[in-house]
Amino acid sequence: MxxxxxxxxxxxxxxxxxxxxxxxxxxxxxxxxxxxxxxxxxxxxxxxxxxxxxxxxxxxxxxxxxxxxxxxxxxxxxxxxxxxxxxxxxxxxxxxxxxxxxxxxxxxxxxxxxxxxxxxxxxxxxxxxxxxxxxxxxxxxxxxxxxxxxxxxxxxxxxxxxxxxxxxxxxxxxxxxxxxxxxxxxxxxxxERSAAQREERQRLAQDLHDSVVQQVFSMGMLTQTLKVLGEDGRPESLDRIREITADLQDITGSVLKDLRGLVAQLRPSATSGTGLRHALRELEAATHRQTGVRFRTSIGGIADDVEGDFAEDLYHVIAEAVHNAVKHSSADLITVTLELDEAGTVQLCVRDNGSQPGSSVVPADPQEGHGLSFMRQRVTRWRGELTIESGRGGAGTAVRAEIPFRTLSFTDDEAPRTSERQDEDLYD
Structure with a gap:
């Protein structure tokens, strides 16, 4: 054939x-x-x-x-x-x-x-x-x-x-x-991104050792000297105590200055000068590249008004909610809404469209998971309230936060602390 x-x-x-x-x-x-x-x-x-x-x-x-x-x-x-x-x-x-x-x-x-x-x-x-x-x-x-x-x-x-x-x-x-x-x-x-972050952390650790650690060691030595002089009881020791106290004051100021500089370098993109809006765009782009999950966002002008610790906490609440939606749900769409209502309250909502039973950022254990606990701490720090709505009508999970923006006039010292950020707050 x-x-x-x-x-x-x-x-x-x-x-x-x-x-x-x-x-x-x-x-x-x-x-x-x-x-x-x-x-x-x-x-x-x-x-x-x-x-x-x-x-x-x-x-x-x-x-x-x-x-x-x-x-x-x-x-x-x-x-x-x-x-x-x-x-x-x-x-x-x-x-x-x-x-x-x-x-x-x-x-x-x-x-x-x-x-x-x-x-x-x-x-x-x-x-x-x-x-x-x-x-x-x-x-x-x-x-x-x-x-x-x-x-x-x-x-x-x-x-x-x-x-x-x-x-x-x-x-x-x-x-x-x-x-x-x-x-x-x-x-x-x-x-490559992780390696760059590790190199940056190593550089910061070296800076910390070269400046802060050595100065804190000097503070410890001077404190021991003060203790000895205090027990001496002789009048001529008072002049030396005054000198050491002045030295401690100078070193403390230097340590605080160095720590503020290091803390500023450790801040995430939300507070590094690019602003919250830019940081959220980068979060969405990186998440989409890695997982294919799509985003629908409605970010109001409030994203351009917030700054510093408040912007950073808002960013991490959103980032944690996005991470949980990707990790625990079957969602392919995440909706992020951030706006300021007429009452002067910041309204934040991160909702996923995962409909599979059990797909939720809410842990099975009644005790909150680590990530959810820190989200709540970041919100309550600013006298806000965090709520979770899970699986209602097959609409996925929604993480909501309400924070009274117009009453955020209290200082960092007056604001509640979170255990994760306590060291930073001490030097702000």
Whole structure:
């Protein structure tokens, strides 16, 4: 039988499309700063190149975390936020989760006629609506690896009437390698930021030792001398006591000056001169790059009016609420509102759209967790009130704070202390 020229030419064109897709993705990995944008584009490249029904890219940026779906094509993006939570529910019901087998074993897998098996099995019930459209048939899952460690999976849902041959599987593997490069690149950027922070802390520690520690040692020696002279009781010792007291006063002033300088360098971006509004933009951008979570913000003019410790505390309350939403909920959208109402009260709300039962910043233990406790301390420090609304009507979790801004005329010494910031407050 003579070879089919049409079949050969189609195979050549398919190989060319795949090679072009890998090349375009590689170029994007090298230039794109947003990991979610890179992985979404990668998923669409695969979908369009091989005519698949759907593509998923799931990864955990840090070991032990849940898998985040940072790339998706074919399936509605709006249904991806709680995908992993629903997948875990399917596992509890007894579903055979082959993608998790791939994640743990690092071996790729292809399963024919998977659609009917999934849709007819009640154990897959929590994901039936997600998987129903578009219709697909076979399923393939390929590990995403970085330096021999599996950090995610690339899932391909094959359209009815099509199949994944060895060349198709190699294409998916090549695209998984590009996904691994993108994830590794994002991780290296975070490591560079952390290394810079460590170097800065080491420099500050050296400054602290060279100035403050030595001066405090001198204060200790002078204090011991005062103790001896005080027990002496001779009138001529009074002149020496006065001299030492003056020296202690000078050293104390110098120590306080040095500490104020060091504390100013340790302040987060919210109070470093760029302002609260800029710091919140950076928080949102960094969180989106790392997790794919979207933000909807409404930041009023109050963000430009607050400064110093108050701005810093507002920033950390928002940052902690965002961190908890990303870590504990299935949310893909976080809404941040900060405004000043007519009564002169700062109204802050951080709400996520996580709808999975149990997804909440509120710890299971009735005793508050460390992060939630510090959020409350930062708010009550300014005579405000923190409330948590969790899971009402499937609306996710909302962290709310009300702080009387117009009555913030008291000094730092009058304001309640938080154990985390007590040392700083002593030198403000």
């Amino acid at each position: 003579s070879p089919d020229p049409h079949g050969d030419s189609e195979a050549v064109r398919r190989r060319e499309r795949r090679a072009s897709a890998v090349a375009r993705t590689a170029a994007r990995v090298a230039s794109e700063r947003s990991l979610p944008a890179t992985l979404r584009a990668l998923a669409h490249e695969i979908l369009q190149t091989d005519g698949l029904a759907g593509v998923q890219v799931l990864t955990n940026l840090h070991p032990g975390e849940k898998l985040h779906m940072l790339g998706i094509a074919g399936f509605p993006a709006s249904q991806s936020s709680d995908f992993f939570s629903r997948l875990m529910e399917c596992q509890r019901l007894g579903a055979d989760l082959r993608m998790l087998d791939v994640f743990h074993s690092g071996e790729r897998v292809v399963i024919p006629h998977r659609y009917q098996a999934v849709m007819s099995n009640p154990a897959w019930g929590p994901l039936h609506e997600y998987h129903r459209h578009p219709e697909w048939d076979a399923f393939a899952s390929v590990p995403i690896k970085v330096r021999q460690s599996t950090i995610g999976v690339l899932n391909a849902f094959v359209s009815p009437g099509k199949e994944i041959d060895e060349e198709g599987l190699e294409f998916l593997t090549a695209m998984a390698e590009q996904a691994g490069l993108a994830i590794d690149y994002a991780s290296l950027l975070e490591q």
